[in-house]
Amino acid sequence: xxxxxxxxxxxxxxxxxxxxxxxxxxxxxxxxxxxxxxxxxxxxxxxxxxxxxxxxxxxxxxxxxxxxxxxxxxxxxxxxxxxxxxxxxxxxxxxxxxxxxxxxxxxxxxxxxxxxxxxxxxxxxxxxxxxxxxx
Amino acid sequence: xxxxxxxxxxxxxxxxxxxxxxxxxxxxxxxxxxxxxxxxxxxxxxxxxxxxxxxxxxxxxxxxxxxxxxxxxxxxxxxxxxxxxxxxxxxxxxxxxxxxxxxxxxxxxxxxxxxxxxxxxxxxxxxxxxxxxxx
DNA sequence: TTCCGTGCAAAAGGTTTGCACGACG
DNA sequence: CGTCGTGCAAACCTTTTGCACGGAA
Numbered sequence: 001x002x003x004x005x006x007x008x009x010x011x012x013x014x015x016x017x018x019x020x021x022x023x024x025x026x027x028x029x030x031x032x033x034x035x036x037x038x039x040x041x042x043x044x045x046x047x048x049x050x051x052x053x054x055x056x057x058x059x060x061x062x063x064x065x066x067x068x069x070x071x072x073x074x075x076x077x078x079x080x081x082x083x084x085x086x087x088x089x090x091x092x093x094x095x096x097x098x099x100x101x102x103x104x105x106x107x108x109x110x111x112x113x114x115x116x117x118x119x120x121x122x123x124x125x126x127x128x129x130x131x132x133x134x135x
Numbered sequence: 136x137x138x139x140x141x142x143x144x145x146x147x148x149x150x151x152x153x154x155x156x157x158x159x160x161x162x163x164x165x166x167x168x169x170x171x172x173x174x175x176x177x178x179x180x181x182x183x184x185x186x187x188x189x190x191x192x193x194x195x196x197x198x199x200x201x202x203x204x205x206x207x208x209x210x211x212x213x214x215x216x217x218x219x220x221x222x223x224x225x226x227x228x229x230x231x232x233x234x235x236x237x238x239x240x241x242x243x244x245x246x247x248x249x250x251x252x253x254x255x256x257x258x259x260x261x262x263x264x265x266x267x268x269x270x
Numbered sequence: 271t272t273c274c275g276t277g278c279a280a281a282a283g284g285t286t287t288g289c290a291c292g293a294c295g
Numbered sequence: 296c297g298t299c300g301t302g303c304a305a306a307c308c309t310t311t312t313g314c315a316c317g318g319a320a
Contacts, residue, residue: 005274005319026310041277046310048275064197067309080242091238099234103226103253107215111255118238120246140294140299161285176302181285183300202284 010048012036017058023069023079023088061088078115082122091118145183147171152193158204158214158223196223213250217257226253 016032017024024032030045049070052058061069063081069088078091096116104111151167152159159167165180184205187193196204198216204223213226231251239246 003274003320007275007319009276039277041279042309043278043311044276050311062197062199064199064203068199078238080238080244080246082244083247089242089244091242093234093237093241095237096234099228099231099251100253102228102230103213103215106228107224107226107253109215109217109224109255109257110261111215111253112218113254114251115254116234116249116251118235118242118246119248119250120244122244126245138295138299142294142300144301174302176304178286178303179301182287185286 007048009033009037009040009044010051013045013048014052014057017052017070018072020072023061023071025067025069027067029070063088078118080118080120080122082125083119084121084125087122087124089122142183144168144172144175144179145186148180148183149187149192152187152205153207155207158196158206160202160204162202164205198223213253215253215255215257217260218254219256219260222257222259224257 012033013029016029026042026045026049029049030040030042033040033045049058049060053060053070056074059071059074061071061079063069063086066086071090073090076096078093078096080089080091081087082089093116099116100111100114103114147168148164151164161177161180161184164184165175165177168175168180184193184195188195188205191209194206194209196206196214198204198221201221206225208225211231213228213231215224215226216222217224228251234251235246235249238249
């Protein structure tokens with residue numbers, strides 16, 4: 001239902017995310033958009049992010065620690081989360097889908113999707129030795 | 136540091152979780168503990184759950200949708216989350232660890248852990264056909 | 271003109287924290 | 296007796312929502 005009208009704010013949010021190499025939070029998007037829309041509200045950012053996720057134009061990444069992230073890459077891929085600096089990086093796995101079949105064999109129900117997340121120390125943190133006590 | 140003293144509340148929480156077949160939320164634990172400790176506070180439940188996770192006696196499961204869950208099974212395994220009823224079930228995958236090696240080959244950093252979560256419709260929801268419009 | 275999207279602000283979760291008191295060692 | 300854990304309540308952080316107004320079709 002709900003007829004989806006054009007909005008300059010939504011286009012700006014979409015463009016911002018698609019220009020991001022990293023995986024911004026709603027708040028980062030908000031800050032980035034403010035240059036062009038000084039009066040935009042955080043609520044609008046959240047509403048449009050949810051909408052873009054529903055439309056399949058971006059993906060939402062739940063980190064389980066801190067705010068959700070958004071990803072312009074909607075192709076299936078995995079993520080690495082640094083336990084020290086909390087940065088997120090994409091990881092491509094060749095046969096990641098095979099584990100879905102493997103899981104389906106052991107499971108009594110319908111599996112439609114799966115996500116795999118890796119944790120560790122990213123190269124930057126490892127080099128700067130800032131991870132003495134991994135947070 | 137901090138010398139860790141015995142507490143009856145903590146033991147009760149540990150016992151409650153270890154007697155659970157499912158994956159309770161902090162609030163479920165709180166409710167279950169109240170029979171024995173009518174005056175216990177939710178803050179105490181959260182503090183002890185975090186502590187038990189740190190001690191490695193239980194595991195925390197972030198669902199990315201709703202409250203965190205806790206799991207008495209600390210052995211490596213995966214989870215299935217029903218997108219309809221939001222129940223969580225364990226899934227054992229034979230060679231789940233192989234994907235860590237595979238990921239490490241494509242990645243410039245140190246991978247120490249990984250989690251895989253499957254989504255779909257559980258058997259109970261499928262049978263009762265309540266999932267017409269998967270929420 | 272008819273809805274939809276926006277801005278604002280308040281509310282809604284879920285979780286953490288400061289404080290004074292009680293319990294463990 | 297010195298600390299740590301507890302209960303209570305307030306604070307916190309992220310996200311959602313109600314409402315009146317402005318903008319797209």
